[in-house]
Amino acid sequence: MTAMTQPQRESAAWQRVVRIYFSSRTATAGALLLAAILLAALLAPLISPQNPYDLSRLNLLDARLAPGAVSTDGSLTFLLGADAQGRDMLSAILYGMRISVTVGVVSTLIALSIGLIVGLWAGYRGGRIDAILMRLVDIQLSFPSIMIALVLLALSGPGLGKIIFALAAAQWAYYARTARSTALVERRKEYIEAATSLGLSDARILFRHLLPNCLPPLIVVAALQVASAISLEATLSFLGLGLPVTEPSLGLLISNGFEYMLSGKYWISLYPGIALLLMVAAITLVADRLRDVLNPRLEVRMP
Numbered sequence: 001m002t003a004m005t006q007p008q009r010e011s012a013a014w015q016r017v018v019r020i021y022f023s024s025r026t027a028t029a030g031a032l033l034l035a036a037i038l039l040a041a042l043l044a045p046l047i048s049p050q051n052p053y054d055l056s057r058l059n060l061l062d063a064r065l066a067p068g069a070v071s072t073d074g075s076l077t078f079l080l081g082a083d084a085q086g087r088d089m090l091s092a093i094l095y096g097m098r099i100s101v102t103v104g105v106v107s108t109l110i111a112l113s114i115g116l117i118v119g120l121w122a123g124y125r126g127g128r129i130d131a132i133l134m135r136l137v138d139i140q141l142s143f144p145s146i147m148i149a150l151v152l153l154a155l156s157g158p159g160l161g162k163i164i165f166a167l168a169a170a171q172w173a174y175y176a177r178t179a180r181s182t183a184l185v186e187r188r189k190e191y192i193e194a195a196t197s198l199g200l201s202d203a204r205i206l207f208r209h210l211l212p213n214c215l216p217p218l219i220v221v222a223a224l225q226v227a228s229a230i231s232l233e234a235t236l237s238f239l240g241l242g243l244p245v246t247e248p249s250l251g252l253l254i255s256n257g258f259e260y261m262l263s264g265k266y267w268i269s270l271y272p273g274i275a276l277l278l279m280v281a282a283i284t285l286v287a288d289r290l291r292d293v294l295n296p297r298l299e300v301r302m303p
Helices: 006-021 025-042 089-125 125-141 145-156 160-187 190-198 201-240 249-257 267-294
Strands: none
Touching: 006 267, 025 089, 025 267, 089 125, 089 145, 089 160, 089 201, 089 249, 089 267, 125 160, 145 160, 145 201, 160 201, 190 201, 201 267, 249 267
């Protein structure tokens, strides 16, 4: 029997991870739900009955129509009703999910990149550099993420790019802390000592040897932080500090219908709230299963 090459071993390891992940029915349901949400958000311009951002197509005579009602010109059926601007709720939710996914993923990638570099460098170098960088991280973590994001958005104003920057600035410290703790464990192992003795550069040791072994816990944290970023964006939009009213996200849609909750116009807030709940729940289910599968200390077996 021939020995497996390194690429073959890596491929077999990932195949095992996939098999173990999908052995859980709950995790499988979460992955399918997340895939459906991502597909709907990606194809929103193609499958939406209406472009909710095109103000010229909105008719105030359609405002607050109930689910199943037909528009005044007879061209559109509001399956989930219409909001106070005459906007089709189904279309607004699909576009809102697209914004939420974009904000969550992009802000997470930016925060992950910053936190990864800071955490790996601090854990690898140690000493004074580690102490200084970790004190900065401690200061960052001493403030709630929503407070940091609120201050940044209050200074810069609303906008898609600005809210992504605010969320990334509020969350990078979580990745730095995780990367640093993992790097402290890995730097004492033989392969790091061998790479150092060969005279390899710090950059090559960090990104070629140390980084791959620090990724599993960071993947789990990143998956959880995507859900956190989506929830935080919805909160900021609900407070009026997120995106402009011409490009409503799920949080802004919920905020727009909040004043009508007690007057019977429940659909304006209810359906965007359900969409947000399903999105966060699906991401959390996937992240929770990834935590179990990628954690070597937990013995996860297929039933």
